[in-house]
Amino acid sequence: MTIIRQMSLFSMQELYEMEPTQRYDAIFSAIDLSSIVHEVTKKSHLGAPEALNYPAMVISILIRLVEGIPTMKHLIKRLNEDLAFKRNCGFLVSDSVPSEASYSRLLTKLENSNILAEVQEKVILQAIAEGFITDDTVAIDATHFEARDQAPPKEEKPKEEPQKRGRKTKKEREQWLIEQAEKEANLPLFEKKIEAQLEVSLAQLRREIPQDPKWGIKKNSEGKNVFWYGYKGHLAVGTSSQYILQSLFSSGNLNDGKAAIPLLKGIHERLPLNSLRYQTMDAGYDFEPIYEQVYRMGQQSVIAYNKRNERERVGFDEHFAPTCVREHSYRYDSFDPKYETLKYTRPKECHDCPLANDGLCQKVYKVKITTDLRKYTAPARGSNVWKSIFKQRTAVERVNAYLKELFQLNNVRHRSGKRAKVHFDLVTLVYNASKLAVDRIRTSHQQQQAA
Template identity: 30%
Template sequence: MYIRQKPLFSFDTLMQYQPKTRLAMVFESIDLHPLLKTLPIKSIRGPKGYSSAALIKAFLAMRLCSIPTVTLLVERLKTDLVFRYECGFSLEQPVPSLATFSRFFQKIAETDSLQVLFSALVDTAIQDKVISGEVVAIDASAIDSYEKPVPKKELNSNGDSATWGAKLDTHGNQHVWFGYKLHLAVDTKSELPIAVKVTPANRNDVTQAIPLMDEIKHQPKYYCMDMGYDAKDVYQAAYERQAQAIIPLNRRKEKLPPEGMDENRTPTCSMGYPMVYWGCEREKGILKFRCPHVCGKVNCPNGSAWCSPSNYGLVIKKKVEDDPRSFCTPHRGTREWEKLYAERTSVERAFSRLKEQLGANTVRVQGIKKVTAHLMLCCIALLAGTIAVNRQIHQQKAA
């Protein structure tokens, strides 16, 4: 006859002596209190149910561990006791069912709880100096719908359903999809999202630029965007926020540049030569251009005296406030401008991480509210994971 001896330590006690896993370190970097305050208060009657904190941790673990479906998440919770413990579920209680997760996901999709948590993590990343916030890149990416594609004439006109979208890729080929668009504002230093918007696929990218700017608490110095965002309202919005929009000009089939300027909106002299950019007064928003002949850039047949009797040559000053689209600091086409615009590619790498590593391209829910919740969970997981890794690095250096 064999008698099984009771364990000397409980599972919880044993876990306290184990090295912290990656998942545990990520959860330590997340303060769930702002999210829990936004959720509806549970009724005092009926069963207590499962902890909201544990359920939201399970959804984040699903993204961090690349678990594609909730069905597989439930199976992982049943078979992996360490995983279940780190998510915050009691080992004595049954694992939440698929229906429980579905109802909770519906609840958080109907509230702004995930947006509140996302904003709190952005603030934490700024405090930890993970996010610089000086240069921000804005762009949009296609998100395929889990819903069945329908012809354009049968689409719902309420503006919130999945629609057909079309966009040119980096090679100039047109990509068509049925679903939504994920619009991101990304800190170029850390390549982390700081503002998120989700729209139907047929929504123009430029319509979400200003709403993304409005979501950013700590206003940057520069906004980098591609040619699709070349609109006067975007430049004006950036200028009003004491920032500069770094956007290539979209010629829109114009045959000739405006009179007195070249294609980069550089003023030209009386002989038609582009003048030399000679710096700017950033605080006043004034750009200075000098005579190209005096600066040695061209050999003007009329010399510099034709435009100005001064030995310094002709000088033209332009104010950014007069035309924020044409004039910017630094001036479009200069090395400094090109260097800033090159940082725009950080948003592409953010999209790549969200889709390839965190499941942003494997949407298994329908409706824009649930799709938004799915994508917000992906962004929250990316933020929390980066904050946790940064803190671990600092702890190792301090040790």
């Protein structure tokens, strides 16, 4: 029996199984290479003419990530030994292969400009224009990757003077509060509390994020602490399209929650996505300012709750749904967007309860989400709809795996944080371009099948 191949299921893996020339053409057709080339080439006609083929150098840097070539040294070796590969990269037969120093100068030019972020945004806007991004949910998460350099020895912190025991006097406490406020005000933006980011512009947030390699710590699936020295990549991914809508590069010690507001502001201010309704994240993002930012965007937060040793409220269950006299939870019914109100209805167990007929158990319970944005979300916590949306968060984990397995995110070959950021930006750019190429091929196959 003949097996009919479903062309509409064209995947990222199938893109990598194509012939190199076809694969490169599909990926690079989604990238505005001319803008990158213009940024790194000479702007003046004065002086000696340029001897390097910058367009081919840019293409070869991107192909290095696509082909899994580990270092610039290996790239140069292949360009020297493989004439077909050299031509696929755009070099002429007569062109000399650039040196490692030439590639390093090219990366320095990219490091000192914002062109990769601009081209990345063009790819996303093009995907939106072509109808490939129509998500209603975004998943946000971080992934870590190590720096090239060996971690420096940890510095021993000086011992603090022991504080005086006993309760502070009113005057001492007032002085202590003033000192703490001054200390907080003088901290760098990303060392302050998260709420300080709410009134800061997106440009300033992106400009001030720390990027030097630092020690990071995270719990693994077994609940054990994992340490690494390096960086974090923070991603906001469309859960159905799996495009990276926004990305952020930071030091490895930055708390995941402190990258959420810059990502959210980037989505809100830079992308015309009216279809978005939900922002979903794990418990590491359970901070009130993040809920506030999502609320300001006119969307809803679907974030796992972190109890933080909080006491349970009497008359409410673990998901903050009201309970009846016999402690049965009310059922989430609906959300009224006009009045921003959650509606709960009487529990099933109360149907034959004598207390219900005595008026001690009300039929409907309504709560405004603005009472506490962290506890009252739409849809309500614990409901089947909430759980269904939260499950979509795995999309960002899937994209993180793609970046590491197919696009060399783990293979940082640079010592400085700024240069490592160029690597991160190139990786996310090639991923999004590959995703757009896959969607275009899938659409073309579907149109052929329909014809």
